[in-house]
Amino acid sequence: MKHLLSIGDLTPDSAVDLLDEADRFKAALLGREVRKLPTLRGRTVMTVFFENSTRTRASFEVAGKWMSADVINVSAGTSSVSKGESLRDTAATLHAIGADALIVRHPASGAPRQVARWTAEMAQDGVAPSVINAGDGMHEHPTQALLDALTLRDRLGGIEGRRVGIVGDILHSRVARSNALLLTMLGADVVLIAPPTLMPLGADGWGVTVAHDLDSELPGLDAVMMLRVQAERMRGGFFPSPREYSIRYGLSETRRRMLPEHAVILHPGPMLRGMEIGYSVADSPQAAPLQQVANGVHVRMAVLFRLLVGGQVDA
Amino acid sequence: MPTNGNHNPAARPSGVRELMSASDVARTVARMAHQIIEKTALDTSSEHPVILIGIPTRGAPLAARLAERITEFSGVRVPVGALDITLYRDDLRGKPHRPLERTSIPIGGVDGSTVILVDDVLYSGRTVRAALDALRDLGRPRSVQLAVLVDRGHRELPLRADYVGKNIPTARSETVSVRLSEYDGADAVMLGAQDAAMHDTAARGDDGEARR
Numbered sequence: 001m002k003h004l005l006s007i008g009d010l011t012p013d014s015a016v017d018l019l020d021e022a023d024r025f026k027a028a029l030l031g032r033e034v035r036k037l038p039t040l041r042g043r044t045v046m047t048v049f050f051e052n053s054t055r056t057r058a059s060f061e062v063a064g065k066w067m068s069a070d071v072i073n074v075s076a077g078t079s080s081v082s083k084g085e086s087l088r089d090t091a092a093t094l095h096a097i098g099a100d101a102l103i104v105r106h107p108a109s110g111a112p113r114q115v116a117r118w119t120a121e122m123a124q125d126g127v128a129p130s131v132i133n134a135g136d137g138m139h140e141h142p143t144q145a146l147l148d149a150l151t152l153r154d155r156l157g158g159i160e161g162r163r164v165g166i167v168g169d170i171l172h173s174r175v176a177r178s179n180a181l182l183l184t185m186l187g188a189d190v191v192l193i194a195p196p197t198l199m200p201l202g203a204d205g206w207g208v209t210v211a212h213d214l215d216s217e218l219p220g221l222d223a224v225m226m227l228r229v230q231a232e233r234m235r236g237g238f239f240p241s242p243r244e245y246s247i248r249y250g251l252s253e254t255r256r257r258m259l260p261e262h263a264v265i266l267h268p269g270p271m272l273r274g275m276e277i278g279y280s281v282a283d284s285p286q287a288a289p290l291q292q293v294a295n296g297v298h299v300r301m302a303v304l305f306r307l308l309v310g311g312q313v314d315a
Numbered sequence: 316m317p318t319n320g321n322h323n324p325a326a327r328p329s330g331v332r333e334l335m336s337a338s339d340v341a342r343t344v345a346r347m348a349h350q351i352i353e354k355t356a357l358d359t360s361s362e363h364p365v366i367l368i369g370i371p372t373r374g375a376p377l378a379a380r381l382a383e384r385i386t387e388f389s390g391v392r393v394p395v396g397a398l399d400i401t402l403y404r405d406d407l408r409g410k411p412h413r414p415l416e417r418t419s420i421p422i423g424g425v426d427g428s429t430v431i432l433v434d435d436v437l438y439s440g441r442t443v444r445a446a447l448d449a450l451r452d453l454g455r456p457r458s459v460q461l462a463v464l465v466d467r468g469h470r471e472l473p474l475r476a477d478y479v480g481k482n483i484p485t486a487r488s489e490t491v492s493v494r495l496s497e498y499d500g501a502d503a504v505m506l507g508a509q510d511a512a513m514h515d516t517a518a519r520g521d522d523g524e525a526r527r
Binding site: 017020021024025027028030031032033034036037038039067305306309310 | 399402403407408410411412413414415416417418419420424448451452453454
């Protein structure tokens with residue numbers, strides 16, 4: 001595997017391998033005095049973020065540093081992008097500096113794939129950096145889906161045959177897209193729950209169930225994944241008001257009680273408490289946002305290990 | 316009993332020869348357990364606990380077997396752990412991707428203890444070097460010893476084992492495969508030409524042990 005651009009790059013076996021590897025990283029780091037492995041010593045990992053992020057970037061940075069890679073952060077706001085440099089030139093520059101991996105977040109869907117293509121063309125010695133998609137527009141966020149799957153596996157003991165509801169702004173959500181792909185690939189029964197205006201056209205062709213009434217779905221779910229309601233899109237007319245959205249699709253305490261006791265509540269963060277998730281719900285033992293974050297580091301270690309170790313030659 | 320050093324791989328290019336049978340392996344493990352008891356002066360009052368840490372894959376069950384024998388012969392329960400060294404290997408760039416194995420360190424850690432690293436085959440010594448690095452990141456043992464079922468020579472680092480089940484002089488072109496019932500259905504130590512070996516040494520790295 002050279003890049004991780006989409007969940008579609010994985011097979012069911014390779015996805016399970018990555019989750020198992022993340023588990024082993026967790027075990028390998030458990031109870032250690034020194035949480036630093038020499039595995040990626042001498043490798044340079046660059047996070048290239050054209051959108052804000054706390055979790056994903058910090059998580060990749062920690063994952064790289066715990067494996068002794070040199071991690072360099074590039075943000076759009078502080079880089080030459082703010083002076084008008086194109087994505088292609090930025091990619092060329094970082095490749096020329098000597099990045100072994102580029103972790104790319106971009107508001108445009110498909111940008112990381114484009115970076116992978118460009119850097120492969122530019123590579124005169126045939127060795128181009130590995131590119132990891134850290135969220136591109138409305139397209140995908142594969143490592144988030146992997147860490148969600150790992151959390152579900154931890155909490156539920158397995159994914160196959162489980163019913164997972166993904167609730168909220170499915171239309172704009174790369175998290176929803178990657179999760180729907182991965183969870184169905186791993187044998188889960190996925191139901192997308194959103195107002196019709198926030199449901200992508202053709203979502204029923206993804207191998208998932210589409211629903212609009214949250215209350216009727218809750219009792220049958222093993223896990224519910226709440227998505228962030230993107231305040232910046234609220235004025236776009238996708239639903240009448242935040243309050244109405246919250247009443248119909250927010251996971252309130254009353255709704256939490258409609259879930260089976262074993263059900264897990266996931267949220268990719270950042271959480272808008274009181275909007276898409278109740279204050280007490282976010283802190284309930286069923287909620288797993290911090291476990292998701294912790295698993296994120298192990299998943300990203302596994303991904304970096306898989307991409308950067310193994311002496312493969314770029315095709 | 317197989318003889319050491321006088322085999323002729325050229326005469327049997329695709330042959331695989333059994334060097335130790337299941338009963339040889341059992342006897343050897345028992346002898347090594349006695350040696351460990353003697354050398355570490357193992358008793359219940361020891362202020363420096365002895366911990367056996369196996370290097371996966373086949374070092375881990377060997378460590379468990381040694382601990383069992385030690386308990387049987389001395390009455391002292393010895394904690395057993397496993398330490399995967401994949402992340403510490405110095406050949407990660409050049410070799411195919413290898414999945415991680417399980418690491419488990421006994422509760423209480425390794426600080427102040429006598430750690431005995433256990434592996435199936437000692438060859439270049441690079442696995443042991445990686446294990447020493449890994450161990451250093453886990454804590455500070457009082458001392459570290461090494462126990463191997465087979466020492467096949469060809470060291471590339473200045474290391475030697477404290478307990479050796481059997482010395483088997485080999486050619487570099489040969490492979491030594493330790494088979495254990497936990498993974499392979501039966502116990503045996505086999506010697507073969509590289510292309511005829513059950514497990515492909517070249518694909519596994521520097522050491523001659525079967526590591527899958």
